[in-house]
Amino acid sequence: MRMDPQELLSLCKRRGFLWPAYDIYGSVAGLYDYGPLGAALKNNIEDHWRRLYVQGEGFQEISCPIVAPEPVFKASGHVDAFSDMYVECTKCGETFRADHLAAGLHANPASLGEDELGKMLRESGVLCPECGGGLTAPKRFNLMFKTSIGAGRGKTAYLRPETAQGMFVNFSQVYRYGREKLPVGAVQIGRAFRNEISPRQGLIRLRELNMMEAELFVHPEDKSWPKFRDVRAEVVPLVPNKGPPSSVALEEAVKAGVIRNEVLAYFMWLTYKFALDIGLDPKRLRFRQHESTEMAHYASDCWDLEAEIGYGWTELVGVADRGCFDVKAHLDHSGADLTSFERYDEPREVEMEVVKPNFGALGPLFKDKSKLIAEALSKLPAEAAKDQDKVTVDVEGEALVVPSSCYEVSKRKEKVSGRKLVPHVIEPSYGVDRLLFSLLDHVYSKKDEYIVLRLKGLVAPIKVGVFPLMARDGLGEIATSIFDSLVKAGIAAYYDDSGSIGRRYARMDEIGTPCCVTVDYDTKSDGTVTVRDRDSAEQVRVKKEEVAEVVKALISGASFESLRSPQD
RNA sequence: GCGGCUGUAGUCUAGCGGUUAGGACUGAAGCUUCCCAAGCUUUAAGCCCGGGUUCAAAUCCCGGCAGCCGCACCA
Structure with a gap:
């Protein structure tokens, strides 16, 4: 049975995981504060992700600005594709996508401006599909937050709607830093902004969100992955867009073409591992493949890791093969050479025909324009000039006719040592807030009004509670010194000497603290103390000097049973 | 953005035109040799915001904000 999200949100607010932002001013939908426990949990999730991607897979972590000038998002397609045009019915108030209503009137209605589209709808007499009422003029709504850089008119800019673009535009730096090899990857953890029309459902749809994104630049013709061999027999739950759901070995899924390539499959596995590591419930996880109609403009294959939570199945991570779309887009718009160079094993001798300017004839004829004409001539394809008695070249917007006496077409041998490639991108994109919220949903358990968060030691905001049974008779002093030694050992500990011991255990259980001393x-x-296990409420006695060691073992996954000495 | 429902301490809730707005849990201080939200004493904390109707508004009306559900949206 799915849990009531309201109940979880209530706990989050009560115990300091989440607060609605700007509460004293009435809040804003889609904005949340992380309280002390939420911030710690978020850090722990991000740290583990970092361990997997940066340390484990060798991705380069970078950190780019949140504000970016307009051309970046012109190139990425967000300025156009991230906005929609709406019309409203003046009678029933229903809203419609203007370009959808114009389907059939124009080959590509989405490419039109508001005015053109409005005119077309009006002239074709399009009415409200619901009630037949009149329609307003189209209004454009862009999901990016717009701002400007600098004083006065400034420079139009946007808050980034994803962290990805920062990595695409830095491809050359990343490639160079990675010693000019493919594949090479970059990651970024940070905030992104989407001015959602209607934020809902707690942390599921936010206006300011946290993302962890990885961009792996791969050879366009080689999407194999050496480490795939280590995981090829692993099974992840798949819901393909064709055929029935299946749980098959990754190798089989790739062979059958269900998953498009090895890299994609590998990072789906890594994503699944990450999800299990932080404590999501495997019974409530699946990878769903996007329908071809649902696929974004850039993706050629895309799988979402979804979790079943109180709100239903929810997308947490998208793993997409974005092809060359992004890098190509920035290459075209910026003119920068965002390519990788593939060196051939042997340099190749290539014989090619080239157009060679004849300066002796050019000079007298074209005077000071000769140099520019010569450059233009060299760029001409040989076929265009061969066996012609003249060619036309474009020099600074002027079409000039150049007689064949001014050039010759000759064969030239050239050594070619490699070729330039626009890399393809495999993108695993994680929504931190959704992961965090889904995790809380999955670890939440309640028995007779007693709430326990079964958070793993890896992510728990507080790892251990330290209590004197009584705040007297010198017990407090001993407990304080144990607390100090834990803090010194770098363990997030919480000291509590107020109220009954049961109440103190309950407090720790409710925020997911794995053990208490x-x-x-x-x-x-x-000289011994008790160590209590959250999930079983069982206790063992250990020497107080060994507490830090024992707690460390427990939070890195050791079973509570393993603490018992044989004679116990 | 549209429609429906809703808004009382940190949480859950009583109230139905005139109440010092009541309770429970939680929080804080203390008592109790006290290992699983025990008990006792003390204490803090609330009518989402703004207008209107009325002698009088938590209560009725309007607007805003927020939440839930449905529609739309989710590149």
Whole structure:
């Protein structure tokens, strides 16, 4: 049974995971604050992701500005594709996508401006499909937050709607830093902004969100991946866009063409591993392949990792093969050489025909324009000039006729040592907030009004609670010194000496603290303390000097049972 | 953005035109040799915001904001 998200949000607010942002001014939909526990949990999730991608797979972590000038998003397609035109019915108030209503009237209605589209709808007498009422003029709504850089009119800019573009535009730097090899990858963890029309559902649809994105630049013709061999037998739950859901080995899925290539399959596996590592429930996870109609303008294959939570199946991660779309777009718009150079094993001798300017004839005829004409001539394809008695070249907008006496077409041998390639991009894109919220949903458990978050030690915001059984008789001093030693060992610990011991355990259980250490009267005589396991509520006694070591073992996954000595 | 429902301490809730707005849990201080939200004492904290109707508004009306559900949207 799915849980009531309201209940979870209530806990989050009560215990300091999440607060609606700007609450005292009435809040803004789609903006949340992370409280102390939420911020810690978020950091822990991000740190683990970093371990997998940066340390484990060798991606370069970079950090780019959130504000970007307009041309970046012109190139990426966001200025145009990220905005929609709406019309409203003046009678029933229903809203419609203007370009959808114009389907059939124009080959590509989405490419038209507001005025053109409005005129077309009006002249064709298009009415409200619901009630037949009149329609307003189209209004454009762009999901990016617009701003400007600098004073006065400034420079039009936008808050980034994804962190990806920062990595695409830095391809050359990343490629160079990576010693000019493919594949090479970059990652970025940071904020992105989307001015959603109607934010809903807690952290699921936010206006300011946290993303962890990886962009892997690969050879366009080679999407194999050496480490794929290590995981080829692994099974992940797949829901392909054709055929029934299946859980098959990755190798089989790639062979059958269900998953398009090895790299994609590998990073789907890594994504699945990450999800399990942080503690999401495998029974409530699946990879769903985008329908071909749903696929974004850039993607050639895309799989979403979805989790089943109180709101239903929810997309947490998208793993997409974006082809060459992004890099090509920035290459075309900026003119920068965003290519990788593939060196041939042996340099090749290539014989080619070239147009060679004859300066002796050019000079007297064209005077100071000769140099520019010569450059233009060299760029001409040989076929265009061969066996002609004249050619026309374009020099600074002027069409000039150049007689064949001014050039000759000759064969030239050239050594070609490689070729330039526009890399393809494999993009795993993670929504931090959604991951965090889904994780809380999956670890939430309640029995007779007693709430326990079964967070793994890896991500738990607080790793251990430290309590004196009584705040007297010197127990407090011993507990404080244990607390200090834990802090010194770099473990997030929480000291509490107020209220009954049961209440203190309950407080820690409710925020997912994996274990608690209690100093009691025996501690004074034999130097041992109890360590309590959150999920079983069982206890073992350990020497107080060993507490830090034991806690470290527990939070890195050791079973509670393994703490028991044989004689226990 | 449209339609429906909703808004009382940190949380859950009582209230139905005139109440010092009541309770429970939580929080804080303390008592109780106290290992699983025990008990007792003390204490803090609330009518989403703004207009209107009325002698009088948490309560009725309007607008805003926020939440939930449906539609649309989610590149």
